[in-house]
Amino acid sequence: MGNDTKDHGNGATQRATSRDTYRRRTVLKGATTGATIGALSVAGCLGGGNGGPVLRVINSAYQQQEDEYRAIFDEFEEEHDCEVEYTRSDFASAPSEAAQAQAGGNPYDLLMLASPGNNVFGVQEGLYQPINDVIEDMGAEDHWREEFLVQMDGDYYFAPNTGTVSTLIYREDLFNEYDAPMPPFDSWDEYHTAAETMTDEDENLYGSPVFLGSNHFHGILPLSLLHGRGGSVINTDDEVVYDSEETVEMLEFMRDLNEFSPQAAHGADIPEMRPPLYQGTYAMTWYSTNVIPYDIEEYNPDLTGDVQVAPIPAYDSSYEPVARLTGLGHGLGAETEHPELAKDLLREITSFEGVMRLMTAQPASHVPAIHGILEEDDLWETDVMQDYEEHYRDLVDIADEYGRVVAVEENEGHINPVTGQAVAETHVISSVQDVILEDEDPQDAAEHWADEIRDDYEDQLNV
Numbered sequence: 001m002g003n004d005t006k007d008h009g010n011g012a013t014q015r016a017t018s019r020d021t022y023r024r025r026t027v028l029k030g031a032t033t034g035a036t037i038g039a040l041s042v043a044g045c046l047g048g049g050n051g052g053p054v055l056r057v058i059n060s061a062y063q064q065q066e067d068e069y070r071a072i073f074d075e076f077e078e079e080h081d082c083e084v085e086y087t088r089s090d091f092a093s094a095p096s097e098a099a100q101a102q103a104g105g106n107p108y109d110l111l112m113l114a115s116p117g118n119n120v121f122g123v124q125e126g127l128y129q130p131i132n133d134v135i136e137d138m139g140a141e142d143h144w145r146e147e148f149l150v151q152m153d154g155d156y157y158f159a160p161n162t163g164t165v166s167t168l169i170y171r172e173d174l175f176n177e178y179d180a181p182m183p184p185f186d187s188w189d190e191y192h193t194a195a196e197t198m199t200d201e202d203e204n205l206y207g208s209p210v211f212l213g214s215n216h217f218h219g220i221l222p223l224s225l226l227h228g229r230g231g232s233v234i235n236t237d238d239e240v241v242y243d244s245e246e247t248v249e250m251l252e253f254m255r256d257l258n259e260f261s262p263q264a265a266h267g268a269d270i271p272e273m274r275p276p277l278y279q280g281t282y283a284m285t286w287y288s289t290n291v292i293p294y295d296i297e298e299y300n301p302d303l304t305g306d307v308q309v310a311p312i313p314a315y316d317s318s319y320e321p322v323a324r325l326t327g328l329g330h331g332l333g334a335e336t337e338h339p340e341l342a343k344d345l346l347r348e349i350t351s352f353e354g355v356m357r358l359m360t361a362q363p364a365s366h367v368p369a370i371h372g373i374l375e376e377d378d379l380w381e382t383d384v385m386q387d388y389e390e391h392y393r394d395l396v397d398i399a400d401e402y403g404r405v406v407a408v409e410e411n412e413g414h415i416n417p418v419t420g421q422a423v424a425e426t427h428v429i430s431s432v433q434d435v436i437l438e439d440e441d442p443q444d445a446a447e448h449w450a451d452e453i454r455d456d457y458e459d460q461l462n463v
Helices: 012-034 034-038 063-080 093-102 116-124 132-137 172-178 188-197 217-227 245-262 263-267 292-301 341-350 352-361 383-402 418-424 427-437 442-456
Strands: 056-060 082-087 167-171 286-288 306-310 331-333
Touching: 012 063, 034 093, 034 418, 056 093, 063 082, 063 341, 093 116, 116 331, 116 418, 132 172, 132 341, 132 383, 167 172, 172 263, 188 245, 217 245, 217 427, 245 427, 245 442, 292 306, 306 442, 331 341, 352 427, 418 442
Parallel strands: 056 082
Antiparallel strands: 167 286, 167 306
């Protein structure tokens, strides 16, 4: 739960030591390196040609975290007499950039390819090597929260630091004004009733926007609803089951929700999914990275305390919601020429200190992938957390109770990267598009896109 007090054997002692180290190094950093951090270069090698080894890193951090990554890399250069060459890449291009670099003889030493699905695909393509020694040295589940630590074929390839959780976001003030059922919803029926109640076209207010862009992110809501109905894209026998009754019911429900969505939402890009909520056009929306405090500041400061989060609901009380987690973290390049140095950097960015720095660089936006962070006073003393503590604890509780890295672990305990790829390559959202935009029968759409998934991933499945 949100207080993060779970103990694992000697884990409490290890975490206490990590926190002490964090406090000592934070004081030292503030006294000796503050000016250096503020003067970092924007791209390329951060160390300025000191003649030591060069570590190449690729990831996709948000801007606030990216700045902190650069600060960490800069300090690492000073401590290890090396250079860190940092590339920030987006979701679509990260896997191909990493593959091309390796094929061209200039591989990355550390990689985080923008999403869990991309990361696991990278393992299958030979871009990563196991890091069992790093995971074990740092304490495995004594250091990391269990839901973030994923093995493939018995090996660890990724060291997580922070993650995100997808949630329903709603305007509590508008729900009170319209006397609508308040989230968290117990069922799809309650979700539907709330969306209907909150739709007032005369006031340009819509209960629940339906996003139909051809983007991986837009497939998250239908996938979450499918999981909350007990369905899946791939089952534990690695068979495609997207043509199931559960998928048909999800597609029917998405079609029903569309009655309470403005048509303009259909083509909204990812950044456009949030502002209408604060501007009074959406009563609800959904998102992953928690940027509510920053959106309120930008779009409507009067809403502080009125925007809340809840799980995307399950079908009814006999099912549990499943909240999509991201955050597999960084891994070690398969062809790195500096494996031990790269592992040292990996330990740095997944250490207690490193995660605390990333968490406080953009407070409330991510959930920690390691233990002990939520017990640290420094996290709660930031200005953002002072205003949004209750809200953030709700977010962490959703991650704790319902979170799963569904892109690679759609069915609990079974690793399957195909689901993440099917979402990334828009198979899931395409089935919703066909039902809503082309008026296709949900059964036909489910069968059509199940066949597409079978054809496209035949070599990875039992077909």
